[in-house]
Amino acid sequence: MDSRYESSDTLRNKCAACFRQFNKMEHLVEHMRISYHSVHEPMCGICKKHCRSFESLREHLIGPLPKLECKNIFNVRGCRFCLTILDSASARMIHQDRCQQSNLHAGLLARMANLGMRDNLTIDNGYNRGPQVVALGCKMVGGGSDGSLDLCGRVCLIDENENIIFHTYVKPPIPVTNYRYETTGIRPEYLRDAMPLRIVQSKIQTFLCNGEPMWKIRPKGGKARILVGHGLDHDLDRMQVEYPAVMIRDTAKYPPLMKTSKLSNSLKYLTQAYLGYDIQTGIQDPYEDCVATMRLYMRMRSQRHRVEDYPLASDPQNRNHFASWRQSELERMNPEDMLAISRSDYYCWCLDS
Numbered sequence: 001m002d003s004r005y006e007s008s009d010t011l012r013n014k015c016a017a018c019f020r021q022f023n024k025m026e027h028l029v030e031h032m033r034i035s036y037h038s039v040h041e042p043m044c045g046i047c048k049k050h051c052r053s054f055e056s057l058r059e060h061l062i063g064p065l066p067k068l069e070c071k072n073i074f075n076v077r078g079c080r081f082c083l084t085i086l087d088s089a090s091a092r093m094i095h096q097d098r099c100q101q102s103n104l105h106a107g108l109l110a111r112m113a114n115l116g117m118r119d120n121l122t123i124d125n126g127y128n129r130g131p132q133v134v135a136l137g138c139k140m141v142g143g144g145s146d147g148s149l150d151l152c153g154r155v156c157l158i159d160e161n162e163n164i165i166f167h168t169y170v171k172p173p174i175p176v177t178n179y180r181y182e183t184t185g186i187r188p189e190y191l192r193d194a195m196p197l198r199i200v201q202s203k204i205q206t207f208l209c210n211g212e213p214m215w216k217i218r219p220k221g222g223k224a225r226i227l228v229g230h231g232l233d234h235d236l237d238r239m240q241v242e243y244p245a246v247m248i249r250d251t252a253k254y255p256p257l258m259k260t261s262k263l264s265n266s267l268k269y270l271t272q273a274y275l276g277y278d279i280q281t282g283i284q285d286p287y288e289d290c291v292a293t294m295r296l297y298m299r300m301r302s303q304r305h306r307v308e309d310y311p312l313a314s315d316p317q318n319r320n321h322f323a324s325w326r327q328s329e330l331e332r333m334n335p336e337d338m339l340a341i342s343r344s345d346y347y348c349w350c351l352d353s
Helices: 008-012 025-035 054-062 068-077 089-099 102-113 188-192 197-209 232-239 267-274 286-301 324-331 335-341
Strands: 133-143 149-159 164-171 176-178 226-229 248-250
Touching: 025 324, 025 335, 054 068, 068 089, 133 197, 133 232, 133 286, 149 197, 149 232, 149 286, 164 188, 164 197, 164 286, 197 232, 226 232, 226 286, 232 248, 267 286
Parallel strands: 133 226, 226 248
Antiparallel strands: 133 149, 133 176, 149 164
16 A cells, blocks of 8 residues: 555554554554564665574565665665674675675685594683673584484584684494484594594583583673574584573574574575585585584674663563553553564674673
């Protein structure tokens, strides 16, 4: 419908975030109650529409059926990696050269060629300005009669600056029946005298907790480390490592990086789409995966969102914002006011900064 002919009632019942229109105000209230729109959602830099994920924002800008005005501006001033809108075409060129990290990948490949095994992890008993962040990557070999059982055969940990702090082959507790050499590059002789899984598990668990008891670990003000990775539930399970969910940043499960269908994107796709280079071609190295997940995490963490005292819908101070007993009051509010009290239903990584 042409905006010139929209009724005042229709405009009043239009969501201020995603622009959906409703016939009745009560329907808009119910939409706001379950949508969890917030400043942490990816947002179009042109029309200011909120999207549930960057994939949804990408479709809005350059998908099969984009918003034409936004598409035209994005084609001139938009970065295809972080989806930011720049002030001019020349500013876009300068920005996109930095945003695309393919030039960093060449140096990464050179470092990978000289990787050695490092098996010494230490506890840092001093407090830092913020929680330390490390990325974990594993490569699995196969066990069982058909080789389909995943067993950890190699593990790598890096810091925020992409320096290796732990890198070793792992000797599984049961026989390996498929080394999956085409993708892992692991040969039988590499695991023959490798570090046993139980020692790897103990070292990594102790390093992540960093001197704090598991029950005491909290996301702010403690010494335990933030753990970054892709598909970490599987990796930690295969290594028999337990770690609190509040300290895990998984690029496979982070809502802004997930497809609108809620199915996880592969690390290979995320790296190509948001960092601008290819990984996992031929034999795969866990260090390369660690670097990709760390870079994705740092990109998501560096987003600048408005600071809120209580940014999550689960915070006690927000639980009554859209309570049913406030229905009449909510129906008298305008869409912008309702958006102002709405909060996110996921932990935005910008809160780690």
